[in-house]
Amino acid sequence: MFGLMQDRPLLISSLLEHAETYHPGSEIVSATCEGPVVRSTWKSLALRARKLAQALQKLGVKPGDRVATLAWNTHRHVELYFAVSGMGAVLHTVNPRLFPEQIDYIVNHAGSTVLLFDITFAKLVGDLRDRLPGVGHFVALTDEAHMPAEAGPALCYETLLAAEEGVFDWPVFDENTASSLCYTSGTTGNPKGVLYSHRSSVLHSFMVCTVDGLALSSADTTLLVVPLFHVNAWGMPYASAMCGANLVLPGPKLDGESVYKLATAETCTFTLGVPTVWLSLLQYIENTPGLSVSDLPFTRLMIGGSAAPRAMIETFEKGGVPVVQAWGMTETSPVAAVGNLLPKHAALSQEEQIDIKVRQGRAVYGVELKITDEEGATLPHDGARSGDLWVRGPWITRGYFGGEGGEQLDADGWFPTGDVARIDTEGYVTLTDRSKDVIKSGGEWISSIDLENAVMGHAAVQQAAVIGVPHPKWQERPLLVVVKKPGAEAEPKALLDYLSERVARWWLPDDVVFVDALPHTATGKVQKLKLREQFRDHVLPTA
Amino acid sequence: MFGLMQDRPLLISSLLEHAETYHPGSEIVSATCEGPVVRSTWKSLALRARKLAQALQKLGVKPGDRVATLAWNTHRHVELYFAVSGMGAVLHTVNPRLFPEQIDYIVNHAGSTVLLFDITFAKLVGDLRDRLPGVGHFVALTDEAHMPAEAGPALCYETLLAAEEGVFDWPVFDENTASSLCYTSGTTGNPKGVLYSHRSSVLHSFMVCTVDGLALSSADTTLLVVPLFHVNAWGMPYASAMCGANLVLPGPKLDGESVYKLATAETCTFTLGVPTVWLSLLQYIENTPGLSVSDLPFTRLMIGGSAAPRAMIETFEKGGVPVVQAWGMTETSPVAAVGNLLPKHAALSQEEQIDIKVRQGRAVYGVELKITDEEGATLPHDGARSGDLWVRGPWITRGYFGGEGGEQLDADGWFPTGDVARIDTEGYVTLTDRSKDVIKSGGEWISSIDLENAVMGHAAVQQAAVIGVPHPKWQERPLLVVVKKPGAEAEPKALLDYLSERVARWWLPDDVVFVDALPHTATGKVQKLKLREQFRDHVLPTA
Ligand SMILES: Nc1ncnc2c1ncn2[C@@H]1O[C@H](COP(=O)(O)OP(=O)(O)OP(=O)(O)O)[C@@H](O)[C@H]1O
Ligand SMILES: Nc1ncnc2c1ncn2[C@@H]1O[C@H](COP(=O)(O)OP(=O)(O)OP(=O)(O)O)[C@@H](O)[C@H]1O
Ligand SMILES: [Mg+2]
Ligand SMILES: [Mg+2]
Known part of the structure; x- marks a missing residue:
């Protein structure tokens, strides 16, 4: 049995019509490429x-x-x-x-x-x-x-x-x-x-x-x-x-x-x-x-x-x-x-x-989250276990334009984010990595984001990225790449000492390198793919 | 071209699942028919x-x-x-x-x-x-x-x-x-x-x-x-x-x-x-x-x-x-x-x-309102003209259960509320009447709600209702029906004098009657239909 409610579609034009009718004078203030600031309103x-x-x-x-x-x-x-x-x-x-x-x-x-x-x-x-x-x-x-x-x-x-x-009457569709x-x-x-x-x-x-x-x-x-x-x-x-x-x-x-x-x-x-x-x-x-x-x-x-x-x-x-x-x-x-x-x-x-x-x-209403282990089993929200993060909801994509990458959803309709996360008992998500950036050391995962967050607290560090580099014994070990604050000084050892008080011993990066800048994407994210390429042949002192 | 978003239905069960997962401890405190107050949570x-x-x-x-x-x-x-x-x-x-x-x-x-x-x-x-x-x-x-x-x-x-x-898994439909x-x-x-x-x-x-x-x-x-x-x-x-x-x-x-x-x-x-x-x-x-x-x-x-x-x-x-x-x-x-x-x-x-x-x-986003005159022409939102109020939106009904009353919407999908209202330039609605309760005096409308609101300000008035009663010259004239506050005294003239400072001269009720109680509906509204019946044969002093 269907309800007897009006069949009105949710259209973007209805947002503008509402603003125009009920908030005509609310302001849209815009800097421009030509120079001057232009002031207008929702009505105009x-x-x-x-x-x-x-x-x-x-x-x-x-x-x-x-x-x-x-x-x-x-x-x-x-x-x-x-x-x-x-x-x-x-x-x-x-x-x-x-x-x-x-x-x-x-x-x-x-x-x-x-x-x-x-x-x-x-x-x-x-x-x-x-x-x-x-x-x-x-x-x-x-x-x-x-x-x-x-x-x-x-x-x-x-x-x-x-x-x-x-x-112009906005069309209804x-x-x-x-x-x-x-x-x-x-x-x-x-x-x-x-x-x-x-x-x-x-x-x-x-x-x-x-x-x-x-x-x-x-x-x-x-x-x-x-x-x-x-x-x-x-x-x-x-x-x-x-x-x-x-x-x-x-x-x-x-x-x-x-x-x-x-x-x-x-x-x-x-x-x-x-x-x-x-x-x-x-x-x-x-x-x-x-x-x-x-x-x-x-x-x-x-x-x-x-x-x-x-x-x-x-x-x-x-x-x-x-x-x-x-x-x-x-x-x-x-x-x-x-x-x-x-x-x-x-x-x-x-x-x-x-x-x-x-x-x-925390997930807002409308969005469901789950994390899974490597076998695809759902993990508890215990703040401890981290796993692949999946997402579901009416404003989540089900696939890419042009069918790029093929079918994305699992059998229950979940979209794989490519992020790795833990979720605590109150529902707060902590991203620990991109699945492509995860450092796998001796079969265990080391979170590059946790390491970066920790070292960013050091007074000399402006930006930091941690990537995995090949290691003969552990498959991969973390390498810390740092941009120092202008004028600041720091030795690798000082940074590692700082970290050693904040992360597990076996997470400590095996090496530190200083660079002038990190490669960024167009939206301001560190391009770890590029960094990994750049340091592909880096030989760790522990190797 | 359709978007590529997930096809997740908006279901009531998803509300409960969200509360259970993200607000398990928020309280539901309930008085009961048995007596004691029962405390529980969204989780339970x-x-x-x-x-x-x-x-x-x-x-x-x-x-x-x-x-x-x-x-x-x-x-x-x-x-x-x-x-x-x-x-x-x-x-x-x-x-x-x-x-x-x-x-x-x-x-x-x-x-x-x-x-x-x-x-x-x-x-x-x-x-x-x-x-x-x-x-x-x-x-x-x-x-x-x-x-x-x-x-x-x-x-x-x-x-x-x-x-x-x-x-129990809530079904998806x-x-x-x-x-x-x-x-x-x-x-x-x-x-x-x-x-x-x-x-x-x-x-x-x-x-x-x-x-x-x-x-x-x-x-x-x-x-x-x-x-x-x-x-x-x-x-x-x-x-x-x-x-x-x-x-x-x-x-x-x-x-x-x-x-x-x-x-x-x-x-x-x-x-x-x-x-x-x-x-x-x-x-x-x-x-x-x-x-x-x-x-x-x-x-x-x-x-x-x-x-x-x-x-x-x-x-x-x-x-x-x-x-x-x-x-x-x-x-x-x-x-x-x-x-x-x-x-x-x-x-x-x-x-x-x-x-x-x-x-x-004011109409919230999602709800559209229009007012129309007796010919069905849309009236401006000028705070002056009042007319039939129509409503449209995804949580507005399009008809009644069992087809009762037949088709309700007009050609553009508007639902007639049966309320009469004016809308001011800022979008605030003022209900002036139910269309069935409107008093038509000499071809002009008198708002029963405006009259009631005005007289309710008088210290002696507990409740008031204004209805139209037949009048030989004006077709209908307003009658004021009043429940006095316990112990309060007031003469009809005092109430009319009070009103005369607040409403247009020709709106002044032609008579005032005092009653012990007004008939109410199950949801606490004055039943004007009943009142009109009750005073159908009331002879106005002006008649
Ligand atoms: N608050 C946050 N903390 C950490 N990472 C975040 C946060 N918000 C977003 N991100 C990261 O940004 C990603 C989404 O970014 P976006 O969609 O712009 O493209 P991208 O994932 O960087 O690029 P591509 O998918 O093409 O590789 C998330 O998957 C997550 O890794
Ligand atoms: N804030 C308000 N001020 C004045 N009247 C209101 C207000 N809110 C609701 N109403 C009145 O209540 C009506 C809606 O009430 P409800 O749906 O409970 O049934 P009803 O209209 O009283 O009964 P029925 O439709 O069976 O005659 C509105 O049409 C309007 O007349
Ligand atoms: Mg991405
Ligand atoms: Mg009604």
């Missing part, structure tokens, strides 16, 4: 999104077509989010920090027919365009006065919009229709395409707006540091429309100074991003006389994408900025686990609270 | 719900079967919510305050095959059972020691549970499957059945847990005053499981003293109910030396179901208990509009804030 953004939908229709964009962007966080990129998905086409956000050959691979693989780009990427587009045979239209996200020459022939975004009236497409970071291999639906995007937004999710509300002003070109900026454009939150978009400038100035000038209450941007922000504050973390207006700051180092969490928390760590993947829309404290944790000391905040969070 | 409730599902299966309950309850707010009733819907059957909550003939009409109309009842209703069941030929099993919600004789042969709930192990059934209050006619689905219940729960919805969270302890037998207690069992909130259930005792004591003893942070229960609570506090509204531990108190009188809102607010008014119907699951203040309203004075709180709230 909704009108421009309708104009954009009309313009794209005239360019021949049809339901299901992929429309690609190479763009920073600006109001125009947010307009594209709503216009493209709203009209039934698929927004394909391309990460401009990928290598050029990855970019053309991705755009061609997705079959995108229109490419909209920020003027900062004009030269990149000019270089790439011959290798993008499927792209029929190039559109520069700017006005006539700033049209770049290097991109080659391109349409002007503002001119396209100016030609339209903005009278199946909520399982594809809405956007994003490729993974390529940390462990080639980037793979994840194809989101309207349904998954709206359900994920609901979660973001719940108190026990990210508690996003109409009272928030979010500094959107996490890029719109990766995993829908963690779903924030959609969730912000759902609750009518104000959005502050930093444009191309993500250095510590720009982020600090925008956050304080706009009194942002919430922000979210990967550890590397927070590192720049903290360095800027530390190096600028008169500034302090406690000047930051955030009521909470979210960190995800890579493990948040304990020292970073401590600096924020001690400055009065509560940190929330979250875990997710391109494949999970991305928010799957959130590190909110439980009501009972209010009574803990700050140190004890930080013990919890270094973990990757 | 989940186990008992599985046992109950096993027991019901053995009684022959199959997917789609209707399982009826005649019960107060207790832990057992919450167990039924999850067990019956979770196993794919339909929980049919029957309002025990209806007239006996309405009850048997409803149980038979729904085709319920099992009836579970609280021992307080044993006699009622005994009287009714011969008229319930479809009910194969009667189950008393109690243990062997308290089995009532008056009900006739019945099974014992605790004995059924004790026989089971609680090993289409999210549009019917989950529960509730009949309307019968204020304007015969009660009609609304059939909810798993999908609508889960989506409604998401909204309840959003900051801009009811902001329910794991930090809340909800005193569930609103009955589980009407509109799923405003969806609270589901939403509480979604976020792992604590639930406090008052059982059969809803008098002011019991509510006050339970709220303070359990430090409840949130509560919700209809105006009549808050009237009892406020009267108890007022009449008990040493007590004050400011002793109430609520961080917010929700009022819905009927208009919240301004004086009531003022008393709570001045005692430091923020009030949130909400509007909804059995047909809307029920929460459709919520009267949260907007961030910018924080700067208003308390009086100005109360001016907003007397309204029925």
Whole structure:
């Protein structure tokens, strides 16, 4: 027997319509590639999104077509989010920090027919365009006065919009229709395409707006540091429309100074991003006389994408900025686990609270997690055993665009994350590794992430990565690769002594090497694959 | 093109599984019909719900079967919510305050095959059972020691549970499957059945847990005053499981003293109910030396179901208990509009804030509202024009159980509420009437609710209702029917003078009558239909 409820699909256009009707004056403040800060509102953004939908229709964009962007966080990129998905086409956000050959691979693989780009990427587009045979239209996200020459022939975004009236009824269609497409970071291999639906995007937004999710509300002003070109900026454009939150978009400038100035000038209450941007922000504050973390207006700051180092969490928390760590993947829309404290944790000391905040969070409602051993048997959530992490839920992918990699789910519908984790009795996940990065020493696993977290507490360490290198007796042993803080000094022995008080004896790296920089992916993650290659022939003193 | 997200249905069982896994220790505290308060947790409730599902299966309950309850707010009733819907059957909550003939009409109309009842209703069941030929099993919600004789042969709930192990996998099925059934209050006619689905219940729960919805969270302890037998207690069992909130259930005792004591003893942070229960609570506090509204531990108190009188809102607010008014119907699951203040309203004075709180709230995301004039043309949201209110969304009904009343939606999928309202520029709805209660005087509408709200501010007035009575010249003119406060005195003229300063001259009632009590429906609403009948032959002095 079926219920007798209305058959209304969950569509991204309904988010914008709600924002326009119920929060018309909530602000969208955007830095731009041209320079000035542009102030607008959900009401005017909704009108421009309708104009954009009309313009794209005239360019021949049809339901299901992929429309690609190479763009920073600006109001125009947010307009594209709503216009493209709203009209039934698929927004394909391309990460401009990928290598050029990855970019053309991705755009061609997705079959995108229109490419909209920020003027900062004009030269990149000019270089790439011959290798993008499927792209029929190039559109520069700017006005006539700033049209770049290097991109080659391109349409002007503002001119396209100016030609339209903005009278457009968002079509109603199946909520399982594809809405956007994003490729993974390529940390462990080639980037793979994840194809989101309207349904998954709206359900994920609901979660973001719940108190026990990210508690996003109409009272928030979010500094959107996490890029719109990766995993829908963690779903924030959609969730912000759902609750009518104000959005502050930093444009191309993500250095510590720009982020600090925008956050304080706009009194942002919430922000979210990967550890590397927070590192720049903290360095800027530390190096600028008169500034302090406690000047930051955030009521909470979210960190995800890579493990948040304990020292970073401590600096924020001690400055009065509560940190929330979250875990997710391109494949999970991305928010799957959130590190909110439980009501009972209010009574803990700050140190004890930080013990919890270094973990990757608890599964939100809508997401199920399980960990399994090498035989596939489900492991208990005892905080001790770690195993392969699997995930299930309505905003989790079931496979990749173009069938890449074949069937992904197990018989019960679980998706393998490629992460290795333990889960404690309260449900907090601790990522101990990527399964590809796990160090297998004498048949036992050593967690590279635990080792990195531990050594990051040393005063001389700016960044650290631990990888396994071949060892004649133990198959693999850990090698510690360190970037020192500018001007800091440290001998390998000092770091190993420091570690020996913090980890099991047999986990201690067999060697330490210092480098000037670690290889990073486009989304700011350490590329261990590259590191492993680089140190493939490294001979351990113990070997 | 469809997205590649997992096809996971939104099922009520997933709410319970989340609560059990992530909030096992959150409390369910329940007063009982037997007397003692029973303390349990989501973990133990989940186990008992599985046992109950096993027991019901053995009684022959199959997917789609209707399982009826005649019960107060207790832990057992919450167990039924999850067990019956979770196993794919339909929980049919029957309002025990209806007239006996309405009850048997409803149980038979729904085709319920099992009836579970609280021992307080044993006699009622005994009287009714011969008229319930479809009910194969009667189950008393109690243990062997308290089995009532008056009900006739019945099974014992605790004995059924004790026989089971609680090993039961919740089945996975289409999210549009019917989950529960509730009949309307019968204020304007015969009660009609609304059939909810798993999908609508889960989506409604998401909204309840959003900051801009009811902001329910794991930090809340909800005193569930609103009955589980009407509109799923405003969806609270589901939403509480979604976020792992604590639930406090008052059982059969809803008098002011019991509510006050339970709220303070359990430090409840949130509560919700209809105006009549808050009237009892406020009267108890007022009449008990040493007590004050400011002793109430609520961080917010929700009022819905009927208009919240301004004086009531003022008393709570001045005692430091923020009030949130909400509007909804059995047909809307029920929460459709919520009267949260907007961030910018924080700067208003308390009086100005109360001016907003007397309204029925703004549509939450997921619910669309429109008002139309008598020709069906959509009216602007200008705070001036009032018209028929229509509603649309995934937790709004599209028709009644058994096809009662035929097709309900208009061509664009809107459901007619039967309420008349205006909507202001900020989106706040003000209900001015039921369309059946509207007073048509000389072709113009007079709002009975506005008149009632105004006169309720008079010190001598306990309750008031305004109805239209026939008038030779104006077709209809308003008659004011008043219940005075105990011991208070007031002449008709004094009330009319009081009103004349507050409403338009031509709205002034043509007459005032005093009565000892107003006729109320089972859910505490004034039965204007009855009043109109009662005063059909009333001759107005102006006639
Ligand atoms: N809070 C966190 N702590 C540690 N690692 C995290 C955290 N959040 C995310 N991650 C890591 O990021 C991964 C998801 O990143 P993303 O989807 O951007 O691509 P990627 O996995 O880095 O790249 P690829 O899948 O192409 O190799 C997770 O699988 C996890 O390893
Ligand atoms: N905050 C409120 N202020 C005024 N009236 C309200 C409010 N909330 C709900 N109502 C009234 O309650 C109605 C919904 O009540 P319910 O579904 O319990 O049954 P009913 O409409 O009273 O009965 P029936 O539909 O059988 O006549 C709404 O249509 C509206 O008239
Ligand atoms: Mg990955
Ligand atoms: Mg009704």
